[in-house]
Amino acid sequence: MTTADSLTTTLTSRMVQAIQAAGGWIGFDDFMSRALYTPGLGYYANDLRKLGLMPGSGSDFVTAPELSPLFGRALAVQVGQALAHTQTDEVWEFGAGSGALALQLLQALGEQVRRYTIVDLSGALRTRQQQTLQSFGERVQWVSELPATMQGVVVGNEVLDAMPVQLLARGDGVWYERGVALAGERFVWADRPTPLRPPVEIDGSYDYLTEIHPQAEAFMRTLAERLQRGAAFFIDYGFPEAEYYHPQRHMGTVMCHRGHRADADPLVEVGLKDITAHVNFTGMALAAQEAGLSVLGYSSQARFLLNCGLAQLMEQAELPLRAQAHKLVMEHEMGELFKVIGLCTGEPWYATGFSAGDRTHTL
Template sequence: MGGVKTAPPILTTALDRLIGRAIQRAGGWLPFDRFMALALYAPGMGYYANASRKFGHMPSSGSDFVTAPELTPLFGQALAVQVDEALKQTGTDEVWEFGAGSGALALQLLDTLGERIARYRIVDLSGSLRVRQQETLAAHAGKVEWLSELPAAMRGVVVGNEVLDAMPVQLLARAGGHWFERGVVAGAQGGWAWEDRPTLLRPPLDIEGEHDYLTEIHPQAQAFVATLADRLTQGAAFLIDYGFPESEYYHPQRHMGTVMCHQGHQADGDPLVAVGAKDITAHVDFTGIALAAQDAGLAVLGYASQGRFLINCGLLALSDQASIAQRALAAHLVHEHEMGELFKVIALGAGEPWEPLGFAEGDRSHTL
């Protein structure tokens, strides 16, 4: 059985000690969003801050999961068609990418758009991933700039693939008709354990029924969008991720929440073990993202399934010119039972609203 990784013991121990001190300072109970933030982003120790390999096709590579740009360059080539239109519509010449991963998407966009992009700026908190991105993008070194935080003002086209799902979430649990916030405490036998505390927090929708129910709320993702709105003076943003509108997200039957972990191309639902050695994610509430954007002054330009968006951007025509192997991989991007339906694309605009070609057919903005 190859491919399932564990973090080096010294890393796990150091991260555990850091989390333990955070729990002590918080009075013995740490809200899950703070635990998730440390598990993923603690400098040098969290999953996205340590040196482990994360992105790859197979567990034999030591990777944990594959994203669309790593699956096939046709993803970035199709997205480039939309980015090109957005640059023209907004009168800008810069692309900003959040959470650039291995750098695969940046390379695809830069290779495809060439001189259309004057500057490519990557905002990424991970120092280890930055090194990998620099290697991947060596041919475009003169155009690429890395930032660890947003500037006071920015213009251009923003892209973010699987960024929102990695933002820490708060867990809300209903038991016996009462709502609790779920947090983390030190376990009696070592390690970490769950503990629920009464809370006034609620999901954005009333959950029908009296059954026990676990779900997430997304203040950090919504705050990110509000900050983006504050800084983006002219341009557009295209955010791609797995998730639902709130009517589906908070459906009575979705009673186990959406938090999921990924390690060695295997998924599990326990973020309290192998901390720092695996990814922790939650699905995106796209209604919450849209409302946060509108409240902060951005327009919602479109919302569609990834499959429909990529087809609108010409993926099928691009596939016709590709190898049989690449066509098969591209099919994963659009098939409903693969990534085509679970993943969605939301477009946000600063400035005069316009209609992006990626939403020419199949726009679902009315469902948000």
């Protein structure tokens, strides 16, 4: 039996026991949380490789910082402006992956950053990050949870999409919460009536599947309560609420990734593949605002990076580096699907990344 087989067998057994103990059914948010974060076994908690450019490396997907170092160099323009405006000198990164983005930001920002704190639950990824960032010594530190208060600039690239979601399914005009039950030792979908609803009315009575994001919204509120002075920038794939809950988007957005292939079945190969859902950026903005933060801006990744000087960085780069960086802004690659939302304490201020093409009015 391979390491992967042993891992998924053990995790499956644990989850079967949990479902049995819960009376035969758990919500999908519980299932997703266990599949991703069970210590030592969940996707983000085990030692299997996750991030890399090619399937041959044993990786499952690539994120923007691994795709091109110009991503972090462009983002550093906005982070540097935010550090200066808020008169802070610490960067906080959530879900730092391989450490590539931290490396790019630290190299670009230099002495502007006195301390770089990574908040990450994955021990395996933390080890990789420590290797990548060892030259920065004690300027980089790791924590597994937020302190009671914090100051500085927060960054999170593809972190909100990995927060567990609840599934809501409408059938014959009735809303259900979709969860997970058992058929022998196999996981199956099972729906239960629920008073829960999407945040907007979805016209019609046809079958419809979607997600709500209470955990990500709670995270935004906690961040808002603890960030005393500073700003935050989150980059992820998603939509404003009107697009997220569009009548034609009736199949939901939950997606899995393994070996650089995508599939829509999170109930198999648990622990061996990533499970994500697109981000409802309206929900994130409202949760942050209700807890005291202001919205600095909201735009496509392409527009944000170009505002931060990516085109100039590409002009100065060698051709192979330029070709990879193009994927960051091309509409059919990452440029349009990925969005950036900026938040700050106090009154909003002019932020370079949103100087043109701001879409805050769509939230």
